[in-house]
Amino acid sequence: AxxxxxxxxxxxxxxxxxxxxxxxxxxxxxxxxxxxxYRTVKNSSFGVGEKLVFAVKYFGITAGFGILEVKNFLDINNRKAYLIEATAKTSPFFENFYKVRDVITSYMDVFGLFSWKYSKNLEEGSYRNNSYMEFDHEQGFAKKKEGDKCQIPPFVQDVLSELYYYRAVFTGKENELFIDVASDECKVYQIVVKKVGEEKVTVDAGEFDCYVVRPFLKYEGIFRQKGDVDIWLTKDKYKMPVLVKSKIVIGTIDAVLQEATVVEP
Known part of the structure; x- marks a missing residue:
């Protein structure tokens, strides 16, 4: 309800x-x-129990694995929230060269589909980044773990919740959508997500008719890769990501859906 x-x-x-x-x-x-x-945003795309497992490939070789999971409900500020988690790790062979253990957690309002808080713990080779942000939408500010504050627009997203918000509001008819996203540097960026095509793709999990969308702002995420990113979303109501291609200095990194547990909201 x-x-x-x-x-x-x-x-x-x-x-x-x-x-x-x-x-x-x-x-x-x-x-x-x-x-x-508080706003209300209809969501027919995902629910608690959804789990998407990806193989992360570089030049066709499986370098690691990623999981996107809507784990459970929580109560935050007397409102119902999703606990959403993204994890990434390198395969045993690649760990000999570059070990990755990334965890990003988002707490997303169920009814308004905005972020209440998020944490990011990245371990990539010798690189470490541990950050935490809380969002006070009523007062209009974000607060870092260290106590630093910055102003935010109402209903801002974090680097993980933005994907789930986009899945819920994108119908396939929009050529572009704008999303306000807060970074762990206590800055707010406006992401412009453009629909750049439609394509049928075959991945490990099967064959899917998809929209191809592209966010037009570079930001830090899992694997700390920065560059052009294309995302293939299914053309059904779930708008499930089945393929993500990220351009890097040499070649691309592909996140390919291996298996999916789809749940009604």
Whole structure:
């Protein structure tokens, strides 16, 4: 069932008006109050229990494995949230040269499909990156583990939740969609995801009719690769990613779907 949860974040002075997206003001007893209104976004694309397993290939050789999983429900700020996890690791052979152990966790609001918080723990060779961010949508700021704060627009996404949000709102008709994404540097970027084609592809998990989409901003993610990325999403209601091609300095890295557990929302 949908949830229309409205909270009163704080009092403001009489006569003062603050205009923010998804808020409204009213006067009572000569005092003006600002009410934050949570949005509702329909989701027919994923649910708890979904698990997507990928082989990560470089020049056709399996270099590692990745898993995207919607693990369970949690309660955050009196609202229901998905616990979503992305993991990546190198295959035993490649660990002799370059060991990877990456975990990104996102806590995504079930009804509004925005991020409440996320953590990132990357171990790639000698490189380490451990970060944590919380998002206060009512007050309009993000807070890092170290205590640093930055302003955010309402309903911002993190580097993992943006994929799930896009799957839910993309119908196949849109040529481009814009998504506000917060990085662990406490900066907000606008990702432009463009539909660049349609194609039938065969991967380890089977044959799929797909939309091909491309995000037009480079950011850090699993395997810390930066460059052009194309994503093949199924043309059914799930918009399931079955193939991801990432260009690097030499060649491409392909994440190829091996098996999928699909669950209704």
């Amino acid at each position: 949908e949830q229309n949860n409205i909270k009163e974040p704080y009092m403001i002075k009489p006569g003062q008006t603050i205009l923010l997206s998804d808020t409204y003001t009213f006067k009572t007893n000569n005092k003006t109050r600002k009410i934050f209104k």
